[in-house]
Amino acid sequence: MNQSSGSALARLTLSRLRARISSGEWPIGCRIPTEPELSAELGVGRSTVREAIRSLATLGMVETLTARGTFVRSSTAAPSLLLDALSSYSPTELVGVRRALDVEAAQSAAANWTREHLEALESAAAAEMETVRDAADPSRAGVRCSLFHGVIAQASGNRLLFDLVQNLSMALDASGLNDRIAENMDAVALLSEHDRLLTAIRARDVGAAAHLMALHLDSQMRTLTQDPVMTELAALRPDSNPRPMPA
Amino acid sequence: MNQSSGSALARLTLSRLRARISSGEWPIGCRIPTEPELSAELGVGRSTVREAIRSLATLGMVETLTARGTFVRSSTAAPSLLLDALSSYSPTELVGVRRALDVEAAQSAAANWTREHLEALESAAAAEMETVRDAADPSRAGVRCSLFHGVIAQASGNRLLFDLVQNLSMALDASGLNDRIAENMDAVALLSEHDRLLTAIRARDVGAAAHLMALHLDSQMRTLTQDPVMTELAALRPDSNPRPMPA
DNA sequence: TGTTATTTGTTCGTATGTATG
DNA sequence: TCATACATACGAACAAATAAC
Numbered sequence: 001m002n003q004s005s006g007s008a009l010a011r012l013t014l015s016r017l018r019a020r021i022s023s024g025e026w027p028i029g030c031r032i033p034t035e036p037e038l039s040a041e042l043g044v045g046r047s048t049v050r051e052a053i054r055s056l057a058t059l060g061m062v063e064t065l066t067a068r069g070t071f072v073r074s075s076t077a078a079p080s081l082l083l084d085a086l087s088s089y090s091p092t093e094l095v096g097v098r099r100a101l102d103v104e105a106a107q108s109a110a111a112n113w114t115r116e117h118l119e120a121l122e123s124a125a126a127a128e129m130e131t132v133r134d135a136a137d138p139s140r141a142g143v144r145c146s147l148f149h150g151v152i153a154q155a156s157g158n159r160l161l162f163d164l165v166q167n168l169s170m171a172l173d174a175s176g177l178n179d180r181i182a183e184n185m186d187a188v189a190l191l192s193e194h195d196r197l198l199t200a201i202r203a204r205d206v207g208a209a210a211h212l213m214a215l216h217l218d219s220q221m222r223t224l225t226q227d228p229v230m231t232e233l234a235a236l237r238p239d240s241n242p243r244p245m246p247a
Numbered sequence: 248m249n250q251s252s253g254s255a256l257a258r259l260t261l262s263r264l265r266a267r268i269s270s271g272e273w274p275i276g277c278r279i280p281t282e283p284e285l286s287a288e289l290g291v292g293r294s295t296v297r298e299a300i301r302s303l304a305t306l307g308m309v310e311t312l313t314a315r316g317t318f319v320r321s322s323t324a325a326p327s328l329l330l331d332a333l334s335s336y337s338p339t340e341l342v343g344v345r346r347a348l349d350v351e352a353a354q355s356a357a358a359n360w361t362r363e364h365l366e367a368l369e370s371a372a373a374a375e376m377e378t379v380r381d382a383a384d385p386s387r388a389g390v391r392c393s394l395f396h397g398v399i400a401q402a403s404g405n406r407l408l409f410d411l412v413q414n415l416s417m418a419l420d421a422s423g424l425n426d427r428i429a430e431n432m433d434a435v436a437l438l439s440e441h442d443r444l445l446t447a448i449r450a451r452d453v454g455a456a457a458h459l460m461a462l463h464l465d466s467q468m469r470t471l472t473q474d475p476v477m478t479e480l481a482a483l484r485p486d487s488n489p490r491p492m493p494a
Numbered sequence: 495t496g497t498t499a500t501t502t503g504t505t506c507g508t509a510t511g512t513a514t515g
Numbered sequence: 516t517c518a519t520a521c522a523t524a525c526g527a528a529c530a531a532a533t534a535a536c
Binding site for chain 1 (some may be wrong): 506
């Protein structure tokens with residue numbers, strides 16, 4: 001089931017600890033017992049406990065702070081491990097996948113949002129609006145899309161989609177690509193696109209949400225003219241979806 | 248940069264080992280030096296080496312066999328860690344993301360395929376055809392889509408997309424969902440859809456490829472009537488893309 | 495078949511640095 | 516400033532599994 005190599009005892013220790021986390025016995029934010037305590041309780045040596053904890057840390061489930069203890073960060077192994085892996089792909093590959101996920105997120109969000117989701121979306125949009133309004137030069141405000149897109153992914157109700165979008169955003173942040181987009185794109189136009197997207201989602205117009213998100217990403221990718229592959233890809237979706245855009 | 252907690256020295260050791268793997272100094276299948284050798288060479292304790300190796304093993308990059316040594320399994324951390332993580336999501340979430348990725352793969356494949364890709368696609372389609380032709384009841388042949396879709400993802404030229412699609416397929420296999428689809432779906436109809444998809448890709452018709460893939464996934468999802476959420480989602484994409492389908 | 499060398503698995507002891515009070 | 520607790524870090528030692536002779 002698991003790719004884990006290594007010894008039986010260390011693997012057993014790892015699954016025992018992981019079971020306590022995913023079962024909720026050690027909730028997120030909780031500090032787990034110290035290494036000697038776990039060593040005595042589980043009947044294994046400290047080094048074995050340490051290796052198991054280190055594996056949990058590389059899976060992103062716990063974080064150990066020097067001289068403070070080990071804290072639960074996630075009940076699942078999914079989110080944080082993706083980030084490191086994503087750094088080995090090219091920006092073109094990252095944005096290609098991001099477009100796929102964001103379009104799916106937009107249409108699922110339009111279909112599945114709840115009141116809480118909609119409120120989060122509207123407050124995220126309001127925060128962006130405020131940033132632009134307070135800026136000296138509104139067009140150059142340099143708004144980051146990540147938050148708004150993350151909230152949309154959350155509204156989709158698909159946790160996997162949300163996790164992937166979040167980690168992809170972090171990878172794009174790390175690569176500096178999001179900065180280039182934010183710098184090159186007109187913030188007022190960006191906000192207008194977000195606003196239309198929000199309107200479509202609120203109206204539960206699934207097709208419009210998907211289409212607007214595709215257009216939104218295309219306009220972002222067009223700001224990255226340095227990379228010819230990206231602009232080529234950016235030209236694709238509009239051709240495949242030539243329906244007039246609803247207001 | 249890294250989510251990894253733990254000490255600076257252990258993290259540094261991990262980076263040094265990982266660099267040797269991703270740089271190709273230790274190619275896949277290669278046995279890396281023993282723990283005492285690495286300990287002496289890197290100037291750190293054997294415990295520290297062991298923790299770094301255990302982290303690499305958790306990431307799926309190496310596998311250590313008792314008393315035999317540690318072997319390189321992957322030059323990147325991406326593939327294997329996804330599989331384990333995906334098991335914690337619901338089938339609905341998995342197929343939702345799969346739809347997004349497969350549609351993107353289809354349109355990118357139509358835009359980017361090379362001669363080798365096209366040949367692989369055609370031989371995969373031919374193999375499916377042969378399976379159905381040799382079956383006693385062609386409609387109940389139970390063809391697995393995974394291979395054909397995997398080749399499409401490869402033809403997209405996007406390695407991340409390919410890795411995600413492959414691991415998602417494995418997760419769906421593990422959940423038994425692919426079996427349910429293969430059993431419930433008419434194999435002749437499935438092959439016809441694959442054939443039209445291949446035609447669109449060969450013609451570099453990006454829009455048709457995206458649309459046909461969306462329709463293809465929808466018809467698969469409709470075979471899973473047990474889950475109302477899936478059928479609801481399955482109805483979405485055609486509405487958002489009502490253009491007449493090219494032959 | 496069995497002996498031996500090699501390598502990983504596991505435990506323990508101890509030293510060191512750091513955060514907290 | 517000092518004391519305590521905790522985590523990191525190293526190394527020694529033995530156990531267990533494997534391969535080669």
